[in-house]
Amino acid sequence: MSLKIIVLAKQVPDTRNVGPDAMTPEGTVNRAALPAVFNPEDLNALEQALRLKDANPGSTITMLTMGLPKAAEVLKEGIYRGADEGILISDRPLGGADTLATSYTLAQAIKKVGDYDIILCGRQAIDGDTAQVGPQVAEKLGLTQITYTEEIISLDKEAKKIVARRHIDGGVETVEGPLPIVVTVNGSAAPCRVRNVKRVWANKNREFTTWGAADIEADPAQIGKAGSPTNVKAVKSIVFKAKENKTLTSSDADVESLIVELMESNTIG
Amino acid sequence: MNNVFVYCELEGNKVADVSLELCTKGRKLANQLGVQLEAVLVGTGLDGVEKQVIPFGVDRVHIFDAEGLFPYTSLPHTSAVVNLFKEEKPQICLLGATVIGRDLGPRVSSALHSGLTADCTQLEIGSFDMKVKDAEGNMVDKHYEDQLYQIRPAFGGSIIATIVNPEHRPQMATVRDGVMKKEILDENYKGEVVKHDVAKYIPTTDYVVKVLDRHVEKAKHNLKGAPIIVAGGYGVGGPEGFNLLFDLAKELHAEVGASRAAVDAGWIDHDRQIGQTGTTVRPKVYIACGISGAIQHVAGMKDSGIIISINSDPQAPINQIADYIINGTIEEVVPKLIKYYKKNSK
Structure with a gap:
């Protein structure tokens, strides 16, 4: 039976490789030094969606992303790997959103898409590591959720049931939930398949529909900065307080003297 | 009303360390604010569980004890916390930044339209002025007293951000295991126990996710306790x-x-x-x-x-x-x- 699958994806600065040039001399983040990438766990989510599509011929995957116009790059990447549709949600009043305003915006867009059996997204995005948007979208849509998912084991559209294995603290759990549902996918899930060359050729010049705040009938009080309860009061870059220290070389004499010093003070041994 | 709340996580009937650490932190914040500290426990077979938390300085323990509440699933725990908070109107709510806390916290914050900051490394009380729009749309300074400063590294750890949510309650934050220190305040601390009528808070339609199988292993190592x-x-x-x-x-x-x-x-x-x-x-x-x-x-x-x-x-x-x-x-x-x-x- 064919499924209607929605995948939420985010374009993020690659904070995994923060180098010495990641900060400007003024102490602000140098975004230009950080390449924009497909949020890694959203790729794990896309793979779970593609597996559902493989197992249920005729299924369609619609990707949604919210961000600057450049964020459409992740939609194209998703199409190259097997997604069917992509919609960019981009509008000036949507800027400055915290996780709550973001999840409201995404939930409004999902309502506009309308027909869906399952919504998949990464557990969290690497630019904030909050893991909040998935559960908040679920709450806004009145759906339950399976977070930290490692594998969707089965999905039965007729019985409206999904079984998934998820990571929990210190172990794993297998749960059964109803459809429709929001599933957030963990980085320990299967990695995403690579681009399909034919799809790359066929979609190189693909353009994507853009929805603004009015298109998704967003309440202006719930989007962007106005819809965000959290405020960043202060940001500071870190200056380590240097403490007095002893610098040694890697010579045998230096290493042995350190070991002896630590052993004599009963610090080790 | 307007007290500090800690959602206490349970494995069976044992309260997680991270929750006790947050009770210690919550006690300090409550003292600074001159309010009480309350704990919320949701699970199955919880007789006597309050004894594990009250010594950390908890003034009131809210217990939701019924079949189907352990192991944790999202909707019933969310309803218990959200409906309790609608009555109690906490000013601060702390949760562990665990799999459970990060599943529950966002749902609660979404339902109550309150701000939530993940993985805080410091929590402080402070006062500040911030520019806000007045009724005519002009930017004016507004003074906020006794706010929760939610402090966390951000952006891959290159900066430290202080987050506040001055206009929304509760101010919610998650904190990882081991970040705060757990300290018993008084073995004989006196706290009140409130056993809630679960059906009043959690609709039966919430029990939609079934845990079919669950393996929790003792950690393979003991990083937290290693000398x-x-x-x-x-x-x-x-x-x-x-x-x-x-x-x-x-x-x-x-x-x-x-x-x-x-x-x-x-x-x-x-x-x-x-x-x-x-x-x-x-x-x-x-x-x-x-x-x-x-x-x-x-x-x-x-x-x-x-x-x-x-x-x-x-x-x-x-x-x-x-x-x-x-x-x-x-x-x-x-x-x-x-x-x-x-x-x-x-």
């Missing part, structure tokens, strides 16, 4: 480099930890990660091997007794907080540490 930790970063160079660290750890009866860079590179298990998004540790000795010292890592180990940094880069930021710095590569230095430890411990 000595040998930790590796990107400078270790690969999984082979970590074998050296395991050899050293074995000699010193230490545990092996890692920075996020080493974990992301796939050289070592995720559960050995130390830092803001991993485990926070306070060992007697911390040996940092090839770790540059991003804030997100330092946040999880800066309170170690003695810090030894082994790094081929003399400018590595971690050297600033180290007590001993050895300029050299891991392949060169670690075998020598093993050799001279063996030699001198005989």
Whole structure:
């Protein structure tokens, strides 16, 4: 039976490789030094969606992303790997959103898409590591959720049931939930398949529909900065307080003297 | 009303350490604000569970005890907390930044339209002025008294951000296991126990997710309690480099930890990660091997007794907080540490 699958994806600065040039001399983040990438766990989510599509011929995957116009790059990447549709949600009043305003915006867009059996997204995005948007979208849509998912084991559209294995603290759990549902996918899930060359050729010049705040009938009080309860009061870059220290070389004499010093003070041994 | 609340996580009928740590922190915040500390426990078979939390200075314990509430599932726990909060109107709610806390917290914040900050490393009370729009749309300064400062490293650990949610309640924050210190306030502390009528708070339609199978294993290691930790970063160079660290750890009866860079590179298990998004540790000795010292890592180990940094880069930021710095590569230095430890411990 064919499924209607929605995948939420985010374009993020690659904070995994923060180098010495990641900060400007003024102490602000140098975004230009950080390449924009497909949020890694959203790729794990896309793979779970593609597996559902493989197992249920005729299924369609619609990707949604919210961000600057450049964020459409992740939609194209998703199409190259097997997604069917992509919609960019981009509008000036949507800027400055915290996780709550973001999840409201995404939930409004999902309502506009309308027909869906399952919504998949990464557990969290690497630019904030909050893991909040998935559960908040679920709450806004009145759906339950399976977070930290490692594998969707089965999905039965007729019985409206999904079984998934998820990571929990210190172990794993297998749960059964109803459809429709929001599933957030963990980085320990299967990695995403690579681009399909034919799809790359066929979609190189693909353009994507853009929805603004009015298109998704967003309440202006719930989007962007106005819809965000959290405020960043202060940001500071870190200056380590240097403490007095002893610098040694890697010579045998230096290493042995350190070991002896630590052993004599009963610090080790 | 307007008290500080801690959602206490349960494994069976045992309260998680992280929740007790948050009770200690919550007690301090409540004292500063001149309000009470309350705890929420949701589970099955919870007779006497309040004895585990009250000694941490909890004035009131809310218990939701019914079949189907353990193991945790999202909707019933959300309803219990949301409906309780609608009555109690807490000003602050703290949760563990655990799988459960990060599943529950966002739903509660969404339902109550309140701000939530993940993985805080410090929580403080403070007052400030902020520009807000008045009725005519002009920007004016507004003074906010006694707000919760939610402080966390951000952006891959390159900055520290202070987050506030002045206009919405509760102010919610999650904190990782081990970040705050757990301290019994008074073994004989007097707290009130409120056993709630579960059906009044949780509709039967919430019980939609079934846990079919569950394995919780004792952790394979004890990073949090280890007196000595040998930790590796990107400078270790690969999984082979970590074998050296395991050899050293074995000699010193230490545990092996890692920075996020080493974990992301796939050289070592995720559960050995130390830092803001991993485990926070306070060992007697911390040996940092090839770790540059991003804030997100330092946040999880800066309170170690003695810090030894082994790094081929003399400018590595971690050297600033180290007590001993050895300029050299891991392949060169670690075998020598093993050799001279063996030699001198005989």
